[in-house]
Amino acid sequence: MTAVRGRLLSFRRAPVEPGDTSSYDHIPDGLLLIADGRIAAVGAYADLKDRVPAGVTVAHHPDGLILPGFIDTHIHFPQTQVIASYGAQLLDWLETYTFIEEQKYADPDHAAAGAAFFLDELLRNGTTTAVAYGSVHPQSVEALFTEAERRGAGLIAGKVMMDRHAPAALTDTAERGYADSKALIDRWHRHGRQRYAVTPRFAITSTEAQLAAAGTLLREHPGVHMQTHLSENHDEIATVRRLFPTARDYTDVYDRFGLLGPTSLFGHCIHLSEAEMTRLSESGSVAVFCPTSNLFIGSGLFDRAALSNPARPVRHALATDVGGGTSYSMLRTAGEAYKVLQLRGQNLPALAAFDLMTRGNAEALGMADEIGVLEPGRWADLVVLESRATPAMRHRMMTIDGDLEEELFVLMTLGDDRAVTHTYLRGEPAHRRDAEG
Structure with missing residues (x-):
């Protein structure tokens, strides 16, 4: 078993509008328990920490936002x-x-x-x-x-x-x-x-x-x-x-x-x-x-x-x-999608964009039972995002006081590969930004 800790974000359905908090699950201090490459349990760290087997090191991302890959x-x-x-x-x-x-x-x-x-x-x-x-x-x-x-x-x-x-x-x-x-x-x-x-x-x-x-x-x-x-x-x-x-x-x-x-x-x-x-x-x-x-x-x-x-x-x-x-970068892609739709007189709220990149695209592929959400039984494919990855992002985030949707909009507007600190495949590290070079 492996374990990953941090802020967890996963969508339940397509958001209807900005502020649709019932469309997603956000756990400020969450824990994913992973067995055989799949998510075995997901929840608050305080509720699941005693289920971490002795000898298993928890990969902790205290400043990271963890989503399905x-x-x-x-x-x-x-x-x-x-x-x-x-x-x-x-x-x-x-x-x-x-x-x-x-x-x-x-x-x-x-x-x-x-x-x-x-x-x-x-x-x-x-x-x-x-x-x-x-x-x-x-x-x-x-x-x-x-x-x-x-x-x-x-x-x-x-x-x-x-x-x-x-x-x-x-x-x-x-x-x-x-x-x-x-x-x-x-x-x-x-x-x-x-x-x-x-x-x-x-x-x-x-x-x-x-x-x-x-x-x-x-x-x-x-x-x-x-x-x-x-x-x-x-x-x-x-x-x-x-x-x-x-x-x-x-x-x-x-x-x-x-x-x-x-x-x-x-x-x-x-x-x-x-x-x-x-x-x-x-x-x-x-x-x-x-x-x-x-x-x-x-x-x-x-x-x-x-x-x-x-x-x-x-x-x-x-x-x-x-x-x-x-x-x-799907972050850059979502940012450009926002601009295209603006030219159409339409809009792409941050919640809708992140749902599309994860659960929505999985559903389009007929694979929502395998990927795209943080739920037991799904593959533990994860991305860890840092919303203060660049000076411009840090500067902008100074004005955001815990508003998840504003943070997501910063990520999709200013973010790119530099905002990705870790990527996991089947619960195992597949990319670490600090290991590049």
């Missing part, structure tokens, strides 16, 4: 050296930077080194679960799952399927995309903590035959996820319309091949029609909000209010989308 629902593993590439919109950006970089992942050694860096960077930013795109090469996903399993992290990942409109070195065929994906599912889905996502990159790079193969994989393997891109950029949408002239809209392209559903994650979803939002709602599909990449590539502004229409709510999640996204 952050969850990133859309990120590109082969794009760690694409991030911060200057000056292009989506389709040009893919051809100029991304497709060149992803070809390197045919080399297993390059993929293995990239996987180590990728996991290091996620953990340094407090992210303990991610939904990741590989390259078209199965060895890229093999390397990523191998590294994640070695560290005790749980990922959802998949080999990209692309059989057109990409360099020859990055294309497969409908048949090979199916066979490679099936082999990876058989090897990795539910192996340890790993889960698979069928991954057609987007409609532009997959023929009808390949999208049909993706749908077949989903039918043959109930419970696997599906990830792709939807309605990110106006030129992209126009291209899809030309390639699929009989489809009612972009969403219908995926729908006709059986790719919508509760385990389906659609990155971006910026320029959706009412009919598309209705169909996403009916199917239980998830729209993934990627604010930093939407701003960086100039794609547009996510409309959370429209997606949250109670008449046909669309489930949604939050993600970094590295390398179009500009930070691995």
